[in-house]
């Protein structure tokens with residue numbers, strides 16, 4: 152058996168994973184806080200054997216990304232209630248030779264939004280019904296926001312609303328209403344705006360009103376069509392990479408069992424992300 156001695160090993164595991172920003176963000180904070188660890192990107196097309204191998208090699212923690220979040224839930228020896236309710240594990244920690252699973256995506260969404268607005272009793276709209284929408288809606292409900300789902304395919308929206316006990320409004324109804332319909336915040340959780348994908352907003356611009364908080368979970372490009380419209384219409388914009396950042400901080404805190412400070416921790420991670428994303432836009 153071969154194992155690392157002076158350096159702790161962490162990685163993001165997914166497929167494809169070559170363009171992940173997590174190594175940039177995590178290695179920057181390890182360096183700055185003097186934590187003897189490295190964080191790699193590992194491309195894996197199936198998890199089962201790989202998790203055994205990574206445990207044997209001595210990896211302490213893993214970020215799990217597309218398409219493995221559901222299988223990580225199944226394969227983890229233990230998962231907390233939250234990950235089970237969301238139906239996905241995005242974080243694994245090796246404990247006594249076994250992988251424990253959690254979900255920090257919802258924490259990422261909540262922390263990113265909370266820096267802009269308190270969430271309790273706010274009227275929140277989640278656009279989308281995939282895995283990301285599920286984590287965001289779970290987080291909003293958990294924080295006491297009154298949460299409504301809307302989705303292109305009504306039946307998927309209904310399934311999610313039922314599972315999390317949220318309201319559901321058909322997209323066409325919202326589009327017809329215009330003018331914000333009393334929502335304090337809107338989170339765009341579809342793949343619209345993702346580089347190379349559809350860029351037509353699922354809601355008309357007129358839905359976005361001044362003072363509304365608008366977050367997009369898409370962070371590449373930083374200025375998605377949704378966030379551009381939101382900024383033009385006077386909304387308070389929360390960029391998608393803030394969710395990536397805060398879910399990463401929550402992962403680190405769980406793996407290392409220490410608090411990551413804003414100064415010298417989170418700020419360093421944010422700068423690393425911003426720098427990488429600026430490079431992106433110059434490609």
Ligand code: ATR
Nearest residue numbers: 279280281282283284303304307341342343349353
């Ligand atoms: P993930 O689990 O990563 O969130 P997903 O399950 O593929 O990904 O979900 C993608 C979401 O984006 C869905 O809500 C999807 O709507 P449908 O359920 O109708 O497919 C939504 N979506 C994708 N392209 C869209 C588009 N052009 N307009 C509106 N919604 C779109």
